[in-house]
Each structure stands twice: as C-alpha cells, then as structure tokens.
Amino acid sequence: MAWRTPLSLTNFCQKTLPLLDHHVKEDRIMEAVATIIETDQWNSFNRFHDTTKTLVRYYQEAGVDVEVASLPTGGEMGSGRWIIHQAADINKATVDIINPVGQRLLDYQDNPWHLIQWSGSTPAAGIESKIVIIDSRKELDRISAKGLVGKMVLTDLNPRHHLQKLIDTGAVGVITDRPIPNLSDAIGWTKFGWGGIPIGVTGNQQDFVGLVISKTQGAELRQLLKKHGKVVVRTQVDIDRYHGSHDVVSGIIRGADDPQDELWVLAHSAEPGAHDNASGVALCVEIARIMAELIAQKLLPRPKRSIRLLSAYECYGFFKYLEDTRYLQTPLAGVVVDTIGSKSEVCDGRLEWHATIPMSAGFVDRVGEAIIHATLNLSSPGYQLYLEPFVSTSDTLIGDPKYGFPAPWLTTHHQDQNIGFDAYHSSADTINLIDPKGLVTCVTAIAGYLYYLADAGSQEVIELATAETDRTISQLRKSPQRLKAKVDYICHGHRETINRLKRWMWGGDRKEILVHLDNCQHQVQEAASSIMSRPVTFRKARTQKGEINNQxxxxxxxxxxxxxxxxxxxxxxxxxxxxxxxxxxxxxxxxxxxxxxxxxxxxxxxxxxxxxxxxxxxxxxxxxxxxxxxxxxxxxISKSQLVTNLHQLGLESGMNLMVHSSLSQIGYPIGGANMVVEALLEVIGDQGTLMMPSFNHRSAEIFNPMTTPTINGAIPEAMWRRMEAVRSLHPTHAVTAIGPKAAEYCEGHLEIGIWAEDSPIGRLIHGGGYILSLGVTHESSTAYHVAEVSMPCGCIDPFGNIDRVVTSDGTVAEVKGLAFRAGVCPVSPAELDTALNNLGLQRLGKVGKADAALVKASDLWEIRRQHLKDACPNCTIQPSIRK
Ligand SMILES: [Zn+2]
Ligand SMILES: [Zn+2]
The missing domain is CATH 1.10.10 (Arc Repressor Mutant, subunit A)
Incomplete structure (x- = not known):
C-alpha cells in the first residue's frame, strides 16, 4: 500500500484550501514583487535595510506581528561560520572608454548588475588602465605574479573561480562578459564570494575591482581592441565598506493555543532578481495578508501554533539567526520558497517540490504534495507538479534534524531537470518572467501546507503515522537491493518521521497515541526482517589496515x-x-x-x-x-559498566530513586542518554520506581505534557519521552516517573502544590526514597525545596502565579503555579554536600566518568531544615508574583 491521503488532509483540501485560494490577490502580490526589487536590485546593504522597512510596513498593514533581528557583519565566526565579513554600500561604479574613442561602457546607476559583488573601490578620480583579454585558465596561469600591474582584465570566465590568481597578477580589476544562455544582452550576476569575502582576499587586496558587461557589449569591446590594438578605460568605483548589519525580518501569524511552537518559511531576500527571490518574499507577505483577513473575518480559526515568515540574506541570515536565537525547541517544520511563480514558458510548466533533506522527517513532503495537487485542481496556470529529490540550496540545509526542521523546497527555478531558467542570476530576471496566476497558485499551496501543519493535533498524528507506515512497508517490499544497510536506511527515515510527529500531539490519551506509534514502528521492523535476505554490507575487508581506525x-x-x-x-x-x-x-x-x-x-x-x-x-x-x-x-561506556558502577555506589533493587544528572559528565555512553535511563531501571529492578525532573522552569509559555521538553538535560529528556513514563501535570515543574509507584507519585501535582509534603518529590522523600546525583551537586536536588516549604518559608508561594497548561481534551486551561522567591536564599544549598559528607550520610563514587553521590532523600531534607532553622523565621524575601 502506498501513501493514502489521510482523511483530515482530504477534508482540509476540500474545505479550507479553496477559502485560502479565493483570498489571494494577483495585483497585490505583483505590486509587492515590484516594490521589493526596487530596493533589493541595488545589491547594497543600505538598500537592503530599505527592503526591511518595506516588509515591516507590509506586515503591519496586514495586521500581523513583525520582528526584525539585526545581525552584525564581521566579528566572531560562530559555530556556523555563517558570517558576512563586511557590509558594503555602493555609491558609484562606472567604466568609460577613453581611448581610442570616448564612450561610456557601463554605469551601475543605469543597471546595478554591472558591478561584481564584493568589488573593491578605486580612488575618486578613477584609474586609467589598458584592457588585456584572458579567456582561459591556461592563459591566466601563464601570467607571472605582478605580470599585469596597472591593467584591466577582460574575461569570459567567471572571476569568482579564479579570484586569487587574478589578484596575484597585480591587475587593477576584472571585467567579465561571461555568457548567459540564450540571452546575449543579459548581464550575469557575479560575485567574488558569496556571503563573505573569501578568506585570503582581505585588507587592501580587496581594492581589486570587478565589473560585468553583457556578451553583446563584450563582443563590441573585443572588436574595438582588435581594430585598434589598444583600449584604455577609466574605472571609478566608490563603495563604503564597514562593520554594519543585515536584517532577518519575520512576519508572524501568532498561534491561538501555543504561539511559542512555530512553523517557518524561509524566503531569502537581498538578491537582485524579481523571480529570484522577490517572488518568494512577496509570497510571505501575501500569506500574512490572507490569513490575517480570514482570521479577522472569522472565516478561519487562528491556527493552534504560529507561522513565522522569514526573509534574510540567505543562509547567512537564517543560520546565524537560528544560532543566535534561543528556542525552547526547534520549529516543527517549514518550507523553503525560492524563485516561484514563473510563467509556464519560462519553467516549461515545472512546478517543482523538492524533498526535505534525506534523513529528516519526510512526511512533510507527502503533506505538501497532496496540498499542491489539490491547489492545481483549483486553478492551474499551466503547471505540472514535479516531485524532485533533495537539493541543497544551502537554505534547505536547515532540514538537518539536529538543529533545524524538515523543510521541502517549492520552486519554478528549472526549465528542465537540474537546468535553471535561462535568465537565472542575470539582469534578465525581471518581473515580466512572473505569471501572477502562477504566484497565486504558489501562495495558496504554501498557505495550505503551513495552516494544516500549524493546526494539526493528535488525530492528524495518528493518520499521518499510519500513512507513512504503509508507505515505508511498500517501499521495503519494492526495494530491489535487500541489503541490510539499505533496509536500515529506510527504517531510519520512518523512525525520524514517527519521532517528529510526536511534536504535534495535542490532547487525547498519551498512552493510546504512543501505543499506536509504537505499533507503526513494529510493523516496519517486522516487514524489514521478513524481507532481509542477506545481511551484506557494502564492503568487505577493503579497509587499509593500520591506516584508518574504523572504531x-x-x-x-x-x-x-x-x-x-x-x-x-x-x-x-x-x-x-x-x-x-x-x-x-x-x-x-x-x-x-x-x-x-x-x-x-x-x-x-x-x-x-x-x-x-x-x-x-x-x-x-x-x-x-x-x-x-x-x-x-x-x-x-557500556551499559554493564554503568550498572556495575551504580551497584558499587550502593544502588539496590527495589529502591525508589530521584535522579539529577549531567550526561556530558558521564562521558559517552553507548546508546546515549536513553541507555543511562535503562541502566538505572535495570539496577532498581521491577520493584523500584525511578523519578526525574522534567521541568521547563517557565521556558514554556504553555505546558503541553505531551510535547513540552525539559531543560534539565538529555537524560531527563530521554526519560519523559519513554512510552511507559508517567509525567505529572505541572506547568513549570512536572516530574516523570517509571515503575510501580509512578502513577501514585505523580497524581494531583497541580492541586497539591509543587513542593508540598504530599507532592511527587515529597512522597518519595517520606516514603524512604533516595536521591542520586550524577555529575551534579545537590544544588540541583529539588528535594531541598520540599524542606524549605515545610519550614514553612515565606519566599515560596506554590500557587502565586497564573500559568497555562494543555488539558487532555485539548483545551488550554489557566492554572495556579509557582511564585518562587524574588531574592537569593541567605542559606546556600551549596552547604548540603559538605554537611552530608561530614556526617557520612552519603556514598560517593564514580558512574562512568561522573562524580556521583547517593543519599537518603529524608536525610537531605532533614539537613536542609536544620540549616534553615534560624534563617526562615526572620527572612523577608517575598515570592515573585508576575503582574
Ligand atoms: Zn539566487
Ligand atoms: Zn534564490
């Protein structure tokens, strides 16, 4: 069975999609495209900031939220190295032929494509130089260092690929007349580097200037040179280079229920083409407009989660932004929109939907495919849908699940498979390549894709998981090479999808949904093992022994x-x-x-x-x-080593145990955080109950017990996501437990109060439970707060603030949550470890590489109470109550 469109998606395409389509306005989008290129075409940072102003105005007029993040140029490389070294404002660029004739060759003000990006400047009066033609790498290589001092090179090569060599010749600069397919009058968009000036071409070397002319202009210039044997030009380029900034603009359609959870659209700006990519940016603006209208007119409910429409200086903007902005969790999913809505004769009717990055959750590809098909049935501008494999536009690298989100790419970029439209990256990329009806189709399809995913809940999770499982099984059966590696790869993709889908869980019975997802995985596993004929891998004994360590x-x-x-x-x-x-x-x-x-x-x-x-x-x-x-x-570190270490520390079967931990302190357990949880469960056995914090410390504006991550580290994160785990309902300080007492411990957390004697942790303390610190001190041990509340202290009010949680019927409820002390406690919890050690109350040892301590929870509680005895009665610290 292949992928069957889930019922919820079919309904969506019938009811909601036509509504979205009906509200898109051709004139309005085309006007937006024209306005965006008016400023972006100059390829100049000061004008990019003007584009920012346009977008801010558009989003404000649409009535959606707008944010501008300003990213600095230069400075730290950052982990992504996605850095632009300098901002550049272009004031002037002209080339005049002064000998043998007097004639202007080019002027940036007439056509901004004449200037190479990241060109250097000349002195104000300009530089006069003779033209030298070099049309091949061979010729260029023959030139000795400083062999062309004072000359201007004319070449049909792309200077970007030969930049260092060109600079080494000592030439003043380069003029390229590199050809654009079938368009001899077009000027090719040319860059010395992409986002940053390449390393090695810095300092005064940057004053190497770069200019571009069309093939036709090039032919004339070459003719002139041939006829007279000499052509002299005067070049004047004036560019301000400085440490500046570039912007990431977000238009945001705020979600109704969990605005913090987001879907992202990446549509790069800061490029001179109408098609590439004013079209994509205009799509974002139009989506904001139609959704805001429909929501305001109550024709469409506000989606559960937020949609963020991003425009920036390609990956240099998006990746740096992602790196700099702290998110509680990565966006759910997204889409890249680059070069869309072209006339069907420009792209040969190819509306291409490129898959997300191979190892990410591919179900979004199928969701998009279904919606695009339905959109093309509503009205077709002569497009046919082409499903294409992943292509890295660099922006689409955002699909890496480690830091990003699954993000397919919609485009009309190609006129044939892998062949871009003729005018691509040239001055011929103008607004007349765009079909307003084509743009409408793209807007409707992407708006539909975003809305469906922003509003999906548990029912959609179940339907999509089923559809994906059927598809995977048929894929396995059809796979001609039944090699283990191949089967593993297919199974990996399915697992990634199932795990990602969990992010959409909203309301319903957690256990029931997880059981369904688990069954999906089992079905795939069964299918995999039944078809596996040979456990063969791709290589046999071809390792260069001793040279490479494959372990x-x-x-x-x-x-x-x-x-x-x-x-x-x-x-x-x-x-x-x-x-x-x-x-x-x-x-x-x-x-x-x-x-x-x-x-x-x-x-x-x-x-x-x-x-x-x-x-x-x-x-x-x-x-x-x-x-x-x-x-x-x-x-x-193996599981058996961890188990041995835990036994040595004094852990026993039947213990009830609260664990605070740091995975990085333990080292590299085989199987990661989840294996640590398994080792702990093994040691305490069937009769013991394991508890861990799964707090978000109010990083989550709305707590959804099924999806809100914890910020207590990788081990608690792995723990609460397990199917058998019970998670208490508390907006900021939910705990997780596994074992016979799990349900009993976790029950009623919200009503009883965060750290009451009868709270989950209180029950563990007073029921003879233990606390294990793995690579952390007791400053992490929540149990000491139970002691504080018992004093009683006046600085903690368990019900002092209003928080919000998602309830099992999927509604968002306001609940009373923690108001923690506004100041620092005069009695530091750092004294706990010292006191417990001095009294010989805790056992110390190593677990993996981590320093570990095991203590009876009631001992820690008792010591904390002793420490607070004199302080609490006189303390004036008040709970911090939010206004
Ligand atoms: Zn481009
Ligand atoms: Zn582009």
Whole structure:
C-alpha cells in the first residue's frame, strides 16, 4: 500500500484550501514583487535595510506581528561560520572608454548588475588602465605574479573561480562578459564570494575591482581592441565598506493555543532578481495578508501554533539567526520558497517540490504534495507538479534534524531537470518572467501546507503515522537491493518521521497515541526482517589496515554545519572537498554510529560506494573546525559498566530513586542518554520506581505534557519521552516517573502544590526514597525545596502565579503555579554536600566518568531544615508574583 491521503488532509483540501485560494490577490502580490526589487536590485546593504522597512510596513498593514533581528557583519565566526565579513554600500561604479574613442561602457546607476559583488573601490578620480583579454585558465596561469600591474582584465570566465590568481597578477580589476544562455544582452550576476569575502582576499587586496558587461557589449569591446590594438578605460568605483548589519525580518501569524511552537518559511531576500527571490518574499507577505483577513473575518480559526515568515540574506541570515536565537525547541517544520511563480514558458510548466533533506522527517513532503495537487485542481496556470529529490540550496540545509526542521523546497527555478531558467542570476530576471496566476497558485499551496501543519493535533498524528507506515512497508517490499544497510536506511527515515510527529500531539490519551506509534514502528521492523535476505554490507575487508581506525564514533559538538565554501581556510576546505561528501553527512555524527556505519548509510544515500577514507577525511576536517569530536571505542561506556558502577555506589533493587544528572559528565555512553535511563531501571529492578525532573522552569509559555521538553538535560529528556513514563501535570515543574509507584507519585501535582509534603518529590522523600546525583551537586536536588516549604518559608508561594497548561481534551486551561522567591536564599544549598559528607550520610563514587553521590532523600531534607532553622523565621524575601 502506498501513501493514502489521510482523511483530515482530504477534508482540509476540500474545505479550507479553496477559502485560502479565493483570498489571494494577483495585483497585490505583483505590486509587492515590484516594490521589493526596487530596493533589493541595488545589491547594497543600505538598500537592503530599505527592503526591511518595506516588509515591516507590509506586515503591519496586514495586521500581523513583525520582528526584525539585526545581525552584525564581521566579528566572531560562530559555530556556523555563517558570517558576512563586511557590509558594503555602493555609491558609484562606472567604466568609460577613453581611448581610442570616448564612450561610456557601463554605469551601475543605469543597471546595478554591472558591478561584481564584493568589488573593491578605486580612488575618486578613477584609474586609467589598458584592457588585456584572458579567456582561459591556461592563459591566466601563464601570467607571472605582478605580470599585469596597472591593467584591466577582460574575461569570459567567471572571476569568482579564479579570484586569487587574478589578484596575484597585480591587475587593477576584472571585467567579465561571461555568457548567459540564450540571452546575449543579459548581464550575469557575479560575485567574488558569496556571503563573505573569501578568506585570503582581505585588507587592501580587496581594492581589486570587478565589473560585468553583457556578451553583446563584450563582443563590441573585443572588436574595438582588435581594430585598434589598444583600449584604455577609466574605472571609478566608490563603495563604503564597514562593520554594519543585515536584517532577518519575520512576519508572524501568532498561534491561538501555543504561539511559542512555530512553523517557518524561509524566503531569502537581498538578491537582485524579481523571480529570484522577490517572488518568494512577496509570497510571505501575501500569506500574512490572507490569513490575517480570514482570521479577522472569522472565516478561519487562528491556527493552534504560529507561522513565522522569514526573509534574510540567505543562509547567512537564517543560520546565524537560528544560532543566535534561543528556542525552547526547534520549529516543527517549514518550507523553503525560492524563485516561484514563473510563467509556464519560462519553467516549461515545472512546478517543482523538492524533498526535505534525506534523513529528516519526510512526511512533510507527502503533506505538501497532496496540498499542491489539490491547489492545481483549483486553478492551474499551466503547471505540472514535479516531485524532485533533495537539493541543497544551502537554505534547505536547515532540514538537518539536529538543529533545524524538515523543510521541502517549492520552486519554478528549472526549465528542465537540474537546468535553471535561462535568465537565472542575470539582469534578465525581471518581473515580466512572473505569471501572477502562477504566484497565486504558489501562495495558496504554501498557505495550505503551513495552516494544516500549524493546526494539526493528535488525530492528524495518528493518520499521518499510519500513512507513512504503509508507505515505508511498500517501499521495503519494492526495494530491489535487500541489503541490510539499505533496509536500515529506510527504517531510519520512518523512525525520524514517527519521532517528529510526536511534536504535534495535542490532547487525547498519551498512552493510546504512543501505543499506536509504537505499533507503526513494529510493523516496519517486522516487514524489514521478513524481507532481509542477506545481511551484506557494502564492503568487505577493503579497509587499509593500520591506516584508518574504523572504531571511531563521531559526536557532534556544535549546531549547524559550517560554511566551508566561503569561510574556512583553504587547507580544511580542500580536505572537505576531497572527501566528496555533502555537508549534511555531518548529521550522522550521533556518537553511536561508527565511521564504517556512516560510510554504509551514505553509500545507500548516494547510491554508490562511499569509502571509509572519504568519511574519515570529512570528519577529521570537521573535528579540526570544532564541529565534531571523534570518540575512540575505548572511551565509550557500556551499559554493564554503568550498572556495575551504580551497584558499587550502593544502588539496590527495589529502591525508589530521584535522579539529577549531567550526561556530558558521564562521558559517552553507548546508546546515549536513553541507555543511562535503562541502566538505572535495570539496577532498581521491577520493584523500584525511578523519578526525574522534567521541568521547563517557565521556558514554556504553555505546558503541553505531551510535547513540552525539559531543560534539565538529555537524560531527563530521554526519560519523559519513554512510552511507559508517567509525567505529572505541572506547568513549570512536572516530574516523570517509571515503575510501580509512578502513577501514585505523580497524581494531583497541580492541586497539591509543587513542593508540598504530599507532592511527587515529597512522597518519595517520606516514603524512604533516595536521591542520586550524577555529575551534579545537590544544588540541583529539588528535594531541598520540599524542606524549605515545610519550614514553612515565606519566599515560596506554590500557587502565586497564573500559568497555562494543555488539558487532555485539548483545551488550554489557566492554572495556579509557582511564585518562587524574588531574592537569593541567605542559606546556600551549596552547604548540603559538605554537611552530608561530614556526617557520612552519603556514598560517593564514580558512574562512568561522573562524580556521583547517593543519599537518603529524608536525610537531605532533614539537613536542609536544620540549616534553615534560624534563617526562615526572620527572612523577608517575598515570592515573585508576575503582574
Ligand atoms: Zn539566487
Ligand atoms: Zn534564490
């Protein structure tokens, strides 16, 4: 069975999609496209800020929220190295032929495409220089260093690929007449670097200037040179380069129930083309308008979650923004919109929907596909839907699940498979390439995709999981190569989808939904094992022994994948390029896959053998840049070692245990955080109950017990997500428990109060439970707050603030939650460890690499009470009550 469109999606396409379509206005979008290019076409940072003003105005007029994040140029590389080194405002660029004739060759003011991006400046009076033609790399290589001092090079090469060599000749600059397919009068958009001026081309070397003319102009200039043997030009370029900023603009349709949970649209701005990409930015604006209208007219309910429409300087904006902005969790899903709505003759009717990055949750591809199909049935501007594989536009790298979200790409960029439209990145990319009806189709489809996903809940989760499972099973059965690596790869994709879908759970019975999702996984596992004929991998004994250690497990240490095309030194770049792996291969570095296993996964993905040497080169280069750590097999910690350590510390079967932990202190457990939970469960056995905090400390504006993550670390995060885990209902301080007493402990948390004697932790303390600190001190032990409340202290009011939670029927309810003390407690909890150790009340030892301590919870409670005895009665600290 292939993918069957879920009922909720069919209904959506019948009822909501036509409503969205009906409200899109052709004239309004076309006007937006024209206004955006009016400023973006200058390719100048001061004008990019004008585009920001336009977008802010549009979003305000639409009645949606708008945010502008200003990102600095230069400065720290950051983990993404997605940095633009300098801002550049362009004042002037002209080239005049002064000998043998007097004639203006080009003027940036007449056509901004004449200037190469990141060009240097000339002195105000300009530079006079003779033209020299160099049309091949061979000719260029023959020129000695400083062999062209004072000359201007004319070339049909793309200077970007030969920049250093051109600079080394000592020439004043370069004029390129590189051809644009079928458009001899078009001027190609040319850059010395992309987002940043390439490393190595800095300082005064930047004053190498760069200009562009059309093929036709080039032919005339070459003719003139041929006829007279000499042409002299005067070049005047005036660019202000400085440490400035560029903007990330968000139009936000706020969600009704959980505005903090977001869907993202990435539509880059700051490029001169109408099609690429004023069209995409205009789409964002139009989506804000139609949704705001429909919501205001009560024709459409406000979606549960927020939709964020982002425009920025491509990945240099989006990735830096993602890196700088602290989110409680990554956006749910999104879409990249780049170069859309072209006339069908421009793109040969190809409306392309490119899959999200291979290892991310691919169900969004199918959701989009269904909605685009339905949109094309409403009205077709002559498009046909083409489902295409993932392509990295760099922006689409945001799909890496480690830091981003699944994000397919909608485009009319290609006129044939992998062949961009003729006018691409040239001055011929003007508004007349765009069909207003084509743009309407794109707006409707993307608005539908976003709305459906922003509003989906538990029912949609179940339907989508079923559809994806059927699809995966049929994919497995159809797979011609029933190789283990291939089967694993397909199963991985399914797992990623199922796990991602959990983010959409909203209302209903948590256990019931999780059981359904678990069944989906089992069905896929069964199908996988039934078809597996040969447990063969891609290679046999082809390892260069002694040379490469395949027992190495890369572990990711930074979010994002680096911009190694522009912002890394040439040695590392070379190493990366030599590996011939794609940047998103970094994803597989989850500290549980060996280099060898990664080579297998990549072999499946690329459909050809990827060697251990390639993978090793790739990850070593990333280690040098600080993106991964290569962990040796001997440094990994097994479950049996953890179990032994826990026994040595004094843990026993039947114990009820509250654990506070730090995964990084333990080291690298095989199987990660989840394995630590399993080791703990094994040690306490069936009769013991394990408890952990799963607090959000009010990072969540609305607590959804099914989806709100904890900020207590990776181990508690792995714990609460387990199917058998019970999570208490508390807006800021929910606890999780597994074991016979789990339900009893967690019950009534909200009503009883956060740290009352009868709260979950109170019950554990007074029921003879223990506290285990793994790599943390007792300053993390919540139990001491139970002691404080029992004094009683006046600084904690368990019911002093109003918070919000999602209830089991899916409504959002206001509840009374914690008002914590406004000041610092005069009796530091840091004294707890010292006191407990001095009294010999806690057992110390190592668990993995972590310092660990085991203490009876009531002892800690008692000591804290003793410490507070004199302080509490005289204390004046008050609870902090929010206005
Ligand atoms: Zn572009
Ligand atoms: Zn683009």
């Amino acid at each position: 190495v497990y890369p572990h990711r240490t930074a979010v994002l994948s680096p911009d190694w095309g522009n912002n890394t030194n040439s040695e590392i770049r070379l190493k990366m390029e030599k590996s011939r792996l794609k940047p998103w291969a970094l994803f597989w570095a989850d500290s549980n896959r060996s280099l060898e296993e990664i080579a297998d996964a990549l072999s499946v993905e690329y459909g050809k053998k990827v060697t251990l040497r390639q993978v090793t080169n790739f990850f070593e280069a990333h280690q040098e840049l600080g993106y991964v750590k290569l962990i040796k097999a001997k440094d990994r």
